[in-house]
Amino acid sequence: GAVVSQHPSRVICKSGTSVKIECRSLDFQATTMFWYRQFPKKSLMLMATSNEGSKATYEQGVEKDKFLINHASLTLSTLTVTSAHPEDSSFYICSASRGLPLNTGELFFGEGSRLTVL
């Protein structure tokens, strides 16, 4: 498999502050990373696709100005939750796939970041 590391694993912040979550592919280059969100006992909801060197593609209903995504290098993507509110509290998980020709579509997930907004 491939290793994807996500940091921080847990964060608690006050309402109105911004929180940055980092996602790194440790042993491979990821031209594309994906950000998911998961509420308790619910499935993963794709938020956006992060492409290295270009703007992220957001899924319908996801506010791009609230969830800022930057994919500055082939091994790092960041998600910034701006002006966080309690309803943003969730489990955020990043994932990445290997670049072609090894890309078989499998996604490897980071450990996840649990955000709690007070």
Add this chain to the structure above:
Amino acid sequence: QKEVEQNSGPLSVPEGAIASLNCTYSDRVSQSFFWYRQYSGKSPELIMSIYSNGDKEDGRFTAQLNKASQYVSLLIRDSQPSDSATYLCAVRYSGMDSSYKLIFGSGTRLLVRP
């Protein structure tokens, strides 16, 4: 809209039995299918991938794919209590611009009774 459907469960089986997990998907052109296991509070872990019709076996796990029926299943033989988790079916959808994304079902919770 692309959809992946799973029975939420819980599916309860005794230790040593075969657990059968099912998944249907809406897009006929999908070519890649995956099963992930997720323990409570953890991120998903890849169990199996399958791309062709038929069966694919890996240890105690067998994935089955029927593209005509748009149906994917996962069999777990000799179920162990440590297999108790939520199993997520995922389908890869490709865009016209060669982009792709993985859409997940809601997951089936499996409970293996000792």
